[in-house]
Amino acid sequence: MQTETIVATKNCTVCATEFTITDKDLEFYKKVSPSFNGEKIEIPTPTQCPKCRERRRLSFRNERKLYKRKCDFSGKEIISIYSPDKPHKVYDQKNWRSDQRDALEYGRDFDFSKTFSEQFNALFIEVPQSAFLNLRNENSEYNNFISDCKNCYYCYDIIDTEDTLYSTRIKKIQDCVDNFDIVQSNNSYQCIVGDNLRKCYFTYHCQDCNDSQF
Ligand SMILES: [Zn+2]
Structure with missing residues (x-):
């Protein structure tokens, strides 16, 4: 049986709980670290404990709150998981899945003078999002x-x-x-x-x- 060895102990930057980094964690981060122009950019080890990381991931996902807002494609009122005050472009599902737009037109080069998060956020706001994630339903808005x-x-x-x-x-x-x-x-x-x-x-x-x- 494979065992994990603790290589570092940290305190969570949010809740101060102690948590560990193991050799298997380091192996995983090394495996998923990306390369740009042949240079490997190593993903740093976490600064938050597993629970706080889970909370942060879940806060990104809205599964159960629905809002009325305008479709940014048709202007019609729709139901969406994005509230109307969000800066994102939101299309109703029919328009989002249609061929009336070319998803490739949102492609852009990575800018090494800015952080990944800054660029991801800009892209996330610019690329239309689906009002929600539903498929082949009837009378189930x-x-x-x-x-x-x-x-x-x-x-x-x-x-x-x-x-x-x-x-x-x-x-x-x-x-x-x-x-x-x-x-x-x-x-x-x-x-x-x-x-x-x-x-x-x-x-x-x-x-x-x-x-x-x-
Ligand atoms: Zn924590």
């Missing part, structure tokens, strides 16, 4: 990160689901409300982590259940 769904409302991270409200991380569901992480189920309410549930209410970690409560 107020959701994000969903595909192949019909008649769903306020659901996030769902697939192949119909007539369902206020649920997250679900797959192949019909006629359900307020569920989290359930699959292949119907007519259930307030279930957390479940598979093959029928008429279940307030269940937790259940599988192959019918007419069950609490």
Whole structure:
């Protein structure tokens, strides 16, 4: 079995918690460090602890807040994960996926006189973003990160689901409300982590259940 060796101990610059850097971390950073003009630019080791790094990554992702704003392509009012005060260009999905724009026109050379973050931020503001991340849905406007769904409302991270409200991380569901992480189920309410549930209410970690409560 491979073991990891601690090569440095640091204190998080945000919460001051002590955390370690291992030889496997260094190996990974070396592997993913980019090269420009033949020169390897080594990625430095983290200054924040794993929890703070995770928090920073998640703060970048808006999965569950929806806003009304204008589509920057058509001018029409749309629903989006980007609030109207954001500087980004946001297109509704139809326009974002269309061939009416050439994505390559946003390409640009890296400017070594500026930081990566500065340039990434400028590019992120300039390149149109999709209003949200949904695919092949019917009558399911107020959701994000969903595909192949019909008649769903306020659901996030769902697939192949119909007539369902206020649920997250679900797959192949019909006629359900307020569920989290359930699959292949119907007519259930307030279930957390479940598979093959029928008429279940307030269940937790259940599988192959019918007419069950609490
Ligand atoms: Zn921290």
